[in-house]
């Protein structure tokens with residue numbers, strides 16, 4: 001059974017202060033998990049996690065992660081701004097973008113962030129708009145399918161990201177001529193993968209490619225960025241990735257490939273979002289309507305504008321009806337929001353306890369790519385974000401949007 005990180009009594013107190021819907025984050029869980037991740041990779045002297053800001057772009061959350069020793073991975077101008085405001089500097093910032101506007105590169109260079117280039121043509125583009133730094137990273141796309149034990153995990157061949165292998169070799173040579181002294185190599189080849197083998201298989205591929213690049217170009221590769229992609233068990237039947245087994249698998253590949261190639265000084269970087277924040281956030285909402293036509297519906301005060309994943313990916317998010325955790329799940333519901341879109345459903349044909357109007361409904365695992373993907377369709381407003389602190393107190397870390405916010409950019 002999946003458990004919420006707040007209990008019924010606690011949540012009843014919290015909703016007295018903050019009207020539903022809102023996203024709630026668990027500081028204790030975030031910190032414990034962050035420490036486990038660091039421990040799993042402590043064998044690597046230069047290990048650093050660059051939290052993917054796009055997953056949970058909130059300064060208070062970023063501050064917590066900074067205190068835990070993490071850097072940030074930014075993909076846009078405003079993510080760079082937020083990171084700068086929180087106090088991240090220089091090589092604490094990774095800039096992994098694609099189809100990058102020139103203003104973004106200029107800003108990343110101003111902050112002295114590490115730039116991770118998405119394409120060979122970006123070498124000249126960056127050189128023209130902001131100059132080439134002495135340390136740079138390139139994103140690799142090997143094409144084809146990404147397999148783990150012969151199972152297809154994803155299809156990089158269809159992905160718009162990265163350099164091909166020949167482009168990497170050519171690109172590294174050009175960059176050396178342009179004065180680059182230290183290189184990084186990056187790849188993100190499968191998303192939301194809970195298999196413990198994901199990072200080790202990816203690491204092996206990147207380590208082998210690095211050895212080849214060093215041989216072909218003489219480049220000094222100082223870091224390898226395994227990016228994001230470690231998944232979380234959204235469904236109660238799934239198992240959490242064992243981060244210690246993941247770390248051990250990467251270490252084995254490191255010792256097998258990089259150490260004999262004289263590359264034992266390589267630092268391992270990660271850009272995890274979902275694994276770092278996903279389970280430590282939830283969407284708190286209330287049942288405000290029920291409807292019985294050809295199916296039985298429960299309507300919430302939250303909608304896909306607050307959590308888009310079920311609507312766009314058909315993603316499973318577990319639901320707990322608070323206070324009814326131990327009641328039998330003998331009612332079948334579609335749990336919906338109020339958008340004029342029939343895919344605005346948090347759950348379809350879900351067996352749940354009988355839901356009454358006013359019940360508090362918790363939608364699990366919204367800590368990453370949850371609030372962040374929110375939007376204003378149907379004039380719906382983005383919700384608040386609340387932090388449940390380690391000491392049990394709560395803090396409003398983003399207020400809910402108001403109609404004034406919605407109208408702020410309009411000429412009337």
Ligand SMILES: Cc1ncc(COP(=O)(O)O)c(C=O)c1O
Nearest residue numbers: 052096228229230271272273274
């Ligand atoms: C470049 C890059 N790095 C890291 C991440 C984080 O991925 P995840 O949250 O799946 O770990 C993403 C997500 O889209 C990404 O695009």
